[in-house]
Amino acid sequence: xxxxxxAPTVDSSPATLESSPRAVNVWRTLDGELCAFAxxxxxEHWLKVPxxxxxxxxxxxxxxxxxxxxxxxxxxxRRVFDHSVLPLTLQxxxxxxxxxxxxxxxxxxxxxxxxxxTGKSTLAFALNQRGFRQWSDDSLVWDLEHAxxxxxxxxFDVRLRPESRSYFGAGPDAAERSPHITRRPVAALFVLNxxxxxPNVPRVVIERLAGGQALTTLLDHAxxxxxxxxxxxxxxxxxxxxxxxxxxxxxxxxxxxLTLLPRLVDTVIAALDAPDGPxxxxxxxxxxxxxxx
Numbered sequence: 455x456x457x458x459x460x461a462p463t464v465d466s467s468p469a470t471l472e473s474s475p476r477a478v479n480v481w482r483t484l485d486g487e488l489c490a491f492a493x494x495x496x497x498e499h500w501l502k503v504p505x506x507x508x509x510x511x512x513x514x515x516x517x518x519x520x521x522x523x524x525x526x527x528x529x530x531x532r533r534v535f536d537h538s539v540l541p542l543t544l545q546x547x548x549x550x551x552x553x554x555x556x557x558x559x560x561x562x563x564x565x566x567x568x569x570x571x572t573g574k575s576t577l578a579f580a581l582n583q584r585g586f587r588q589w590s591d592d593s594l595v596w597d598l599e600h601a602x603x604x605x606x607x608x609x610f611d612v613r614l615r616p617e618s619r620s621y622f623g624a625g626p627d628a629a630e631r632s633p634h635i636t637r638r639p640v641a642a643l644f645v646l647n648x649x650x651x652x653p654n655v656p657r658v659v660i661e662r663l664a665g666g667q668a669l670t671t672l673l674d675h676a677x678x679x680x681x682x683x684x685x686x687x688x689x690x691x692x693x694x695x696x697x698x699x700x701x702x703x704x705x706x707x708x709x710x711x712l713t714l715l716p717r718l719v720d721t722v723i724a725a726l727d728a729p730d731g732p733x734x735x736x737x738x739x740x741x742x743x744x745x746x747x
Contacts, residue, residue: 456511456543458535459519465508466524479681484570490538494680499546501539501679507531509539511546518543536609541593542679546686549606550693551677554594554643556605557586559726562641563605565594567675572646573710576618580719583622586726588612589638593677596640596697603640603697621712640701644722645671649707658718659707660725668703669694 481490492501502508506527507520518539520531541551555578556565564586566574575591582588591613595606614624645663663671672694680686704725708718 461521464524465521545677546679549597552594553675555591556589556594557581558589562639564642566644568646607636643703645705647707648710657709663703668698
C-alpha cells in the first residue's frame with residue numbers, strides 16, 4: 455500500500471494549472487470551483503489540491519510525497535490524502551476506483567455509486583446501523599484478483615452532511631472504520647439516482663442493468679487519474695468489462711427523503727438477503743420488479 459510522506463518544504467506558488475489543458479485532468483465542485491488538477495510525465499505523476507498540497511508519486515515507488523501549500527496543515531493533508539488522493543493515485547498505478555460508499559455483506563462488498571449529494575454515505579451509514587459493517591465512504595477501490603473483481607480496504611472517515619448527522623444523532627466521524635480485512639469480493643453494485651417527487655410513480659424503483667448500460671453507467675462514476683493516457687484507459691475498459699460480466703449492477707431510483715430512509719434500507723437488505731446472495735439468480739427477480747415504498 456502507498457504511504458504518505460509530508461515534505462518539510464512549503465510550496466508558496468499559486469494554485470494555477472501547470473500545463474496545457476489537454477495534458478491536465480481537472481476536478482471541480484458542483485459550483486464549478488477548482489478543487490484539484492493532475493498530470494503525468496514519464497512515469498512521474500502529480501496532483502495539486504489548492505490551498506492544501508501538491509502530491510507527487512511514481513510508478514516505481516510506494517511513497518506519495520506531499521509538498522504543503524502555505525500555511526502547512528499536516529492533519530488536513532493526511533485527511534485529504536486518505537479521502538481523495540489515495541484512491542486516485544491507486545487508479546493511476548493500475549487499480550480501479552468508483553465514487554461509491556460500500557458495506558460488507560455475507561457475500562462480499564456491496565457498493566453504492568452516485569454523484570455528489572446523492573445519498574451514498576447516508577445509505578451506507580444506515581446499513582451500518584443495521585449490522586452491515588461499513589467498508590468505505592465515497593471511494594470504492596478494486597482490482598482483479600485471480601480474474602475476480604475484489605474490493606480493497608482503505609482508511610476512511612464517514613462524512614455525513616449536517617441533515618444526515620442530525621437524523622442519526624451522530625457526530626461527524628461517528629462510524630466504525632473498515633475491519634482488519636484487506637480484501638473481499640465485489641458482490642454487487644448499486645447506482646443511486648434521485649427521482650423527482652411524483653405521487654403517481656413508486657417512491658423507490660430497483661432494477662438490474664444489463665451489458666452496455668451497466669458499463670456506461672458505472673463509467674460515469676469511475677475514477678480516472680489521467681484520461682490522456684491511452685494505454686491506461688484501454689486497460690481500464692478491459693477491467694470494467696470484466697466487472698460488469700461478473701458482478702450484478704443495479705439502479706436505485708428514489709424520491710429523496712430521510713423519512714423514507716428506513717424503507718429504502720429494508721428494500722436493500724431484502725435484496726442482499728436473497729437466498730443465493732447478490733451473485734445468485736435468486737436476487738434478480740426481486741430487483742427486476744418495481745418496488746414501491
